[in-house]
Amino acid sequence: MILVTGGAGYIGSHTVKALKASGLSPVIFDNFSTGHRSFIKGTPAFEGDVCNSSDLEQVFGEYSIDGVLHFAGKALVAESAEMPESYYQTNLIGGLNLLGAMKKCGVRFLIFSSTCATYGVPERVPIPEDHPQNPINPYGETKLAFERAMRWFHKAHGLEYLSLRYFNAAGADADGEFGEDHNPETHLIPLALQAAIGHRAEVQIFGTDYPTPDGTCIRDYIHVSDLARAHVAGLQVLMEGRVQSQALNLGTGGGYSVREVIESVRRITGRDFAVRETARRPGDPPQLVASVNRAKDLLGWTAVESDLDKIVASAWKWLQRTPSP
Ligand SMILES: NC(=O)c1ccc[n+]([C@@H]2O[C@H](COP(=O)([O-])OP(=O)(O)OC[C@H]3O[C@@H](n4cnc5c(N)ncnc54)[C@H](O)[C@@H]3O)[C@@H](O)[C@H]2O)c1
Structure with missing residues (x-):
């Protein structure tokens, strides 16, 4: 099964649907802080918090997990400047808890929701993946810190990962099942x-x-269903060993x-x-x-x-x- 942290959120819910359409079996892990129970739609779901290692260990114990898509996180730039501690807590410490649980359970494959905010103010556009990363807010900083943690877990423990740096996710599911419903809305x-x-x-x-x-x-506005497809493709090539661990931009x-x-x-x-x-x-x-x-x-x-x-x-x-x- 594929663990989807933040699977009840905006991008996570669309990706859960795309995983199912590809014949994969997702299980949602979410604390419903910004996600929606109505987005679960019959998918196996576990209520838990990435900041709580025992929740993670429990879900890895209950389900046979082959790979993880990690959407769970805090994602408001202005809020991150007002309360950096909570962004470090969720986006970095929560992420490290996930890496710890994966290591303990021998799960090697991880797709991470990163962001163009890790680049900061770009020196040139279009922005390539090897562009310097100088985030200018705690949101981008915590995402970059987790990207770097994954790189070290790759070297030390054989973690295989893709860091997907989304630009501006937008749009909604063609069947009208899911859409953007953030509160507060900033997009x-x-x-x-x-x-x-x-x-x-x-x-x-x-x-x-x-x-x-x-x-x-x-x-650069990218349709959320395009993002969802990229996650499924990324997971497949990663698990088949056809791509090395690295960062990829997702935009148009x-x-x-x-x-x-x-x-x-x-x-x-x-x-x-x-x-x-x-x-x-x-x-x-x-x-x-x-x-x-x-x-x-x-x-x-x-x-x-x-x-x-x-x-x-x-x-x-x-x-x-x-x-x-
Ligand atoms: N929306 C964008 O344009 C955009 C752009 C770049 C990157 N991202 C990243 O993509 C991911 C998903 O974004 P989104 O727009 O779908 O946001 P969202 O708020 O709709 O989804 C986040 C999900 O994570 C869950 N969550 C939050 N904290 C958690 C915790 N501690 N434990 C367990 N679950 C938790 C929420 O309940 C929610 O379901 C985020 O990591 C975000 O940083 C989003």
Whole structure:
């Protein structure tokens, strides 16, 4: 079986579905702090906390685990600057607990949810995997620290891992079973859709004087179902010994500006909403775009569902199904 920590969360739930579709048997491990019980949908699930080693040892004892996908973590950049201790606790110590339990139980294969935030402010775009990593917030720092811990566990204990550095995950399941439901929500596409449906009064643009064609920041949006497929492909090549332990970017290699996203939301929803232009936020790089050649070469994977309008349409469908707050 495949243990999926954080399998009741946004990206984890889509990946659990993709694992099942590929004939693999996932078991979810989640403390439901930001995940949703309604996302379990009949998958075996264990309620536990990665910060608690005995929970991990129990789940490894109960199920016969062959590999692990590790999504569980805290993922809010601004919150991480306010409470770094809780980010170190969950993202680093929790991760080390997982590595300890895997070692104890002889489980060697691990796919980790890393992030483009480990690069910090890029010196060049598209960003290749060997770009210097200089995170500028505790979120990126704790993710990088765990990436490094995996490298040492690989050398010392034979851990085989892929560190998947996602760019901006977005969109929702085509069947409408799962979607983005974070609280608080900090991601642009759901924020703009919430403004379109009337759940919030406006959407803000932070900075309109960046050195980009329309002055707003550019990000690489990757459909969550594309991400899910990459995890299944990554796990398969890793377990078959066809790839070495390393980091891979997951993005499209292109990007859209904040204004382009807002226009797409207006186009797809057919609704207008208030947009407020405010000052830049400290630490927002003008562009974050992935170099995606390595994932293509090693996994035979590229994003196929990540056209902006398609992403927005799938997220809109999901939002309209979920009850208003
Ligand atoms: N969403 C993005 O754009 C993005 C980008 C880059 C990286 N990531 C990473 O991907 C992973 C998943 O992100 P997401 O957007 O699905 O977030 P999410 O909050 O929806 O999912 C995280 C899941 O982990 C669980 N969890 C949190 N702390 C836990 C703990 N201590 N023990 C057990 N379970 C715990 C939560 O309940 C939730 O189900 C995170 O590690 C995040 O850092 C996300």
